[in-house]
Amino acid sequence: MNDYAVGVDLGGTKVATALVRRDGLVVDQIIEPTQKEKGFENVIDRMGASIRAMLERTDSPVAGIGVGAAGSTDSQQGVVVAASNLGWENVPLREMLYERIGDEWRERIWVDKDTNAAVLGEMMYGAGRGSEHIFYVTVGTGIGGGMILDGSIYHGASDGASDFGHLVLDPDGIVCGCGKRGCVETLASGVAIARMAREALNVPDSTTILSELDPGLITAHDVAVAAKNGDQLAKDIITQAGYWLGRALAYYVDLNNPERIIIGGGVMGAGDLLLEPVRQTTYKFALPNNAAAAQILPAGLGADSGVIGAAAFVWQHHKESTQKYQEAT
Amino acid sequence: MNDYAVGVDLGGTKVATALVRRDGLVVDQIIEPTQKEKGFENVIDRMGASIRAMLERTDSPVAGIGVGAAGSTDSQQGVVVAASNLGWENVPLREMLYERIGDEWRERIWVDKDTNAAVLGEMMYGAGRGSEHIFYVTVGTGIGGGMILDGSIYHGASDGASDFGHLVLDPDGIVCGCGKRGCVETLASGVAIARMAREALNVPDSTTILSELDPGLITAHDVAVAAKNGDQLAKDIITQAGYWLGRALAYYVDLNNPERIIIGGGVMGAGDLLLEPVRQTTYKFALPNNAAAAQILPAGLGADSGVIGAAAFVWQHHKESTQKYQEAT
Numbered sequence: 001m002n003d004y005a006v007g008v009d010l011g012g013t014k015v016a017t018a019l020v021r022r023d024g025l026v027v028d029q030i031i032e033p034t035q036k037e038k039g040f041e042n043v044i045d046r047m048g049a050s051i052r053a054m055l056e057r058t059d060s061p062v063a064g065i066g067v068g069a070a071g072s073t074d075s076q077q078g079v080v081v082a083a084s085n086l087g088w089e090n091v092p093l094r095e096m097l098y099e100r101i102g103d104e105w106r107e108r109i110w111v112d113k114d115t116n117a118a119v120l121g122e123m124m125y126g127a128g129r130g131s132e133h134i135f136y137v138t139v140g141t142g143i144g145g146g147m148i149l150d151g152s153i154y155h156g157a158s159d160g161a162s163d164f165g166h167l168v169l170d171p172d173g174i175v176c177g178c179g180k181r182g183c184v185e186t187l188a189s190g191v192a193i194a195r196m197a198r199e200a201l202n203v204p205d206s207t208t209i210l211s212e213l214d215p216g217l218i219t220a221h222d223v224a225v226a227a228k229n230g231d232q233l234a235k236d237i238i239t240q241a242g243y244w245l246g247r248a249l250a251y252y253v254d255l256n257n258p259e260r261i262i263i264g265g266g267v268m269g270a271g272d273l274l275l276e277p278v279r280q281t282t283y284k285f286a287l288p289n290n291a292a293a294a295q296i297l298p299a300g301l302g303a304d305s306g307v308i309g310a311a312a313f314v315w316q317h318h319k320e321s322t323q324k325y326q327e328a329t
Numbered sequence: 330m331n332d333y334a335v336g337v338d339l340g341g342t343k344v345a346t347a348l349v350r351r352d353g354l355v356v357d358q359i360i361e362p363t364q365k366e367k368g369f370e371n372v373i374d375r376m377g378a379s380i381r382a383m384l385e386r387t388d389s390p391v392a393g394i395g396v397g398a399a400g401s402t403d404s405q406q407g408v409v410v411a412a413s414n415l416g417w418e419n420v421p422l423r424e425m426l427y428e429r430i431g432d433e434w435r436e437r438i439w440v441d442k443d444t445n446a447a448v449l450g451e452m453m454y455g456a457g458r459g460s461e462h463i464f465y466v467t468v469g470t471g472i473g474g475g476m477i478l479d480g481s482i483y484h485g486a487s488d489g490a491s492d493f494g495h496l497v498l499d500p501d502g503i504v505c506g507c508g509k510r511g512c513v514e515t516l517a518s519g520v521a522i523a524r525m526a527r528e529a530l531n532v533p534d535s536t537t538i539l540s541e542l543d544p545g546l547i548t549a550h551d552v553a554v555a556a557k558n559g560d561q562l563a564k565d566i567i568t569q570a571g572y573w574l575g576r577a578l579a580y581y582v583d584l585n586n587p588e589r590i591i592i593g594g595g596v597m598g599a600g601d602l603l604l605e606p607v608r609q610t611t612y613k614f615a616l617p618n619n620a621a622a623a624q625i626l627p628a629g630l631g632a633d634s635g636v637i638g639a640a641a642f643v644w645q646h647h648k649e650s651t652q653k654y655q656e657a658t
Contacts, residue, residue: 072618131486132486133485133486145584147584149478149483150483154478154479154585155586156462156585156586156587156619156622157460157461157462157586157587157588157622157623158586158588158618158619158622159586160583160586160616160618160619160622161584161585161586162584163583163584163586163616163619164583164584166583166616167579167580167583167584168576168579168614171576171614178616180614180616247497247500250496250497251496251580251584252584254489254492254493254495254496255474255476255490255491255492255493255496255580255581255584255585256483256485256490256584256585257484257485257486257487257488257489257490257492258485258486259486259487285497285500285509287489287492287495287507287509289401289487289489290485290487290489290492293485293486293487293489294486
């Protein structure tokens with residue numbers, strides 16, 4: 001049994017490449033700026049070099065390589081289909097990686113979207129342990145999701161499942177980057193929270209500490225900090241974001257009947273100030289039996305969740321082949 | 330290989346029990362009024378007698394018995410958990426059935442909700458053939474759903490998945506039987522369509538043929554017939570119902586990325602008058618890639634869909650055990 005895997009977290013800002021033990025411990029790691037402006041071939045050259053470094057710096061055999069990419073992927077073919085943060089379209093990442101690290105890895109590289117890495121990492125090592133029906137939502141600059149059904153990542157018919165950020169809650173609302181109006185992302189993301197703060201400050205208000213900041217530079221982080229310091233306006237904005245997340249999560253709860261809903265991403269820095277309105281709204285709008293089945297929890301993994309989850313793709317594929325064998329014999 | 334199964338469609342009005350060949354042909358059938366007022370033991374006595382009649386009237390071996398029940402079920406335990414149309418709560422149907430037809434059937438009786446029977450029947454014999462990612466919606470007096478993911482019925486963590494009728498679309502809307510406001514069921518069911526017609530007729534309007542009917546007795550069927558005859562008010566009401574169905578289906582499409590959405594139930598008597606606004610709205614509110622993957626079709630099975638789908642539970646369980654064996658060996 002190989003007890004190590006390499007996990008790669010491919011984001012628009014940084015690429016993290018780690019050697020991860022099967023129990024989730026990060027043994028070694030290289031973090032580099034993505035420098036996407038140099039082009040995808042250059043990014044993948046450097047990814048390949050980091051992976052080779054990980055393989056060379058251990059004496060133990062490595063079971064495989066998992067990559068979690070910030071964008072939509074074709075997980076069967078190992079292709080990054082569209083990643084706006086990277087500026088990539090239809091990049092055959094798996095193929096380009098084994099060209100760089102050696103053909104013997106061809107069948108042992110898995111590429112999937114980063115939110116699927118996150119939900120898998122949470123199931124194996126984080127807030128999802130012990131459950132096989134999990135929905136993970138990341139609330140950061142944007143909003144995305146990943147789901148585990150019956151113990152495995154669910155991809156949908158064409159790798160499009162879990163597109164939680166673009167459920168339309170307010171058809172007359174603000175235009176989203178996707179072209180639709182009133183998506184969850186326009187109502188509850190970090191960008192939306194910052195926008196709500198700016199809009200509120202258009203009305204002069206000396207009672208909020210946010211008015212001391214330059215409205216043009218305000219971030220969701222500023223709002224979360226102010227809310228934690230008891231600022232009422234900031235608390236109201238976070239509560240409003242939590243309400244919209246809860247409205248959308250109630251749909252998930254009644255359609256897919258999960259056991260755990262796990263919320264991560266930068267905006268979760270607001271902690272219970274965000275989580276409590278999410279819980280209240282989800283439980284109010286979902287059916288009682290389905291609501292009772294669904295715990296809503298903060299993510300359990302910290303800064304290394306991206307590489308840990310990506311490495312977990314390797315164990316998931318091992319598990320599935322082992323399980324099929326065990327069930328049948 | 331046994332090529333026959335018994336399928337039972339257990340509804341509030343009638344109980345249909347059929348001998349169904351593996352290719353979906355109904356070979357023999359008994360249809361009886363449910364007479365739920367006689368109590369669940371009496372209903373199950375008669376179900377048992379009908380099943381025994383089916384078993385006795387064939388020379389071929391029968392692989393198993395599937396029951397599709399109008400209500401929520403514990404599909405693992407074979408219990409009808411709550412069925413308001415039957416007035417049943419926590420009825421251990423599987424156990425009570427094998428007590429009546431013989432202990433040798435203990436491991437060969439499957440009980441699940443009727444919408445799961447419907448989606449399975451559609452996959453095997455109807456509008457879902459060739460696909461493994463299907464959502465079935467029934468639009469009748471109420472609204473319910475059933476889903477096939479990766480070729481199998483998906484039940485969720487506690488048999489609560491596919492509760493499509495109670496997604497809240499209009500939080501300030503009409504109170505639903507479930508206690509929430511503005512559920513899909515209050516906006517697009519047969520009951521909702523009849524209510525919209527009654528409300529419209531409160532304003533005297535001689536241009537609609539619906540005004541010739543007693544407003545208190547108007548049904549969704551009347552509205553569908555008027556719409557097919559070109560009545561503008563009736564067409565507007567059906568279009569409105571289709572809009573709300575599409576709004577809710579767009580959530581399903583972006584969360585679960587299906588290949589087929591199949592719509593059945595009495596209100597589908599309106600045909601394309603309902604289906605076209607459903608398609609337009611779903612495709613407008615879902616993300617383009619996910620919308621492109623999802624065909625929206627009318628149900629392919631007719632009056633016998635309940636017993637055919639219920640019998641298919643037997644083949645589904647056979648398939649799963651066979652598949653696990655084949656994949657591993």
